Amino acid sequence: MSEHVSNLLFPVFLQLNQLRTLLVGGGNVALEKLAALLGNSPDAAIKIVAKEISAAVRDFTRGYPSVILHERVFEDADLEGVDVVFVAADNAELNAHIRNESRRRHLLINIADKPDLCDFYLGSVVKKGNLKLGISTNGKSPTIAKRIKEILNEALPEEIDETLTYMGQLRDLLKGDFTDKVRTLNAHTASLLASQEKK
Structure with a gap:
């Protein structure tokens, strides 16, 4: 392996409409994850589990019949029958527990704002119909990724x-x-x- 390789991320596009997704958390960070997930895959089957689910999350998911809300404490059984896990809970102990249980079940997991606990990251996405570009800075600067997204959105014509x-x-x-x-x-x-x- 080359010593110059510093970004070891492997880019991939998931067909979330064919997978079962669990999102743990019901606040603002969960809303951000939902916007990214449903913005790219409106038919994604997502189970949301949170002790408290905000009105904003409830309102946002209202138009998505494939999203199911469970307002209660997370249980290990929530990981059964799931393919991908997102955690947006501000609870270090719960984060570590869900990561361990997900790893034990060989599930891919993303924990908000905890790159060391993630198997994958969400990048900035440019969408022009069938064209979809993913942008990642390897966690170095989400701000730059966002700026590059804005530049590409302006540069690529709708006719593409x-x-x-x-x-x-x-x-x-x-x-x-x-x-x-x-x-x-x-x-x-x-x-x-x-x-x-x-x-």
């Missing part, structure tokens, strides 16, 4: 989704192996760029 749709249709029509398809798509992309530059 239409272009992706056409390129997908073209790819489906192409014959030959992967290399042939890539060559043809590259040629079409180059001609498209050339026509734009002439304008």
Whole structure:
């Protein structure tokens, strides 16, 4: 392994609509997690467990029938039948307990504001239709990640989704192996760029 590699994160996009998610916590931090999860995967099945669930969380989840609220203390049994765990509880002892129990069950876990206890992080996301870009600074600066997101949101035209749709249709029509398809798509992309530059 290279000594120069300092960011060992592996980028991945989860199909949360096909997984079962547990969120422990019902306050402002839980609301932030929910906004990120449901903003990207509106059909995600999420079970929320918290001793107290805020009115803001209740209001936010009202339009999402796949989100179930349980206003009670967390129980180890809540981890059964779950694929991914998010913890947004301001309780160090509970955080450590849920992490240990999740690890024992081989569940991926994210604990808000505790990078050392996380198996994965949530990055900033740029969305333009079918195009989705994830941005991570390896935990060094969420502010920079947010700024890069703003820059990309402004720079990428809304029409990019239409272009992706056409390129997908073209790819489906192409014959030959992967290399042939890539060559043809590259040629079409180059001609498209050339026509734009002439304008």
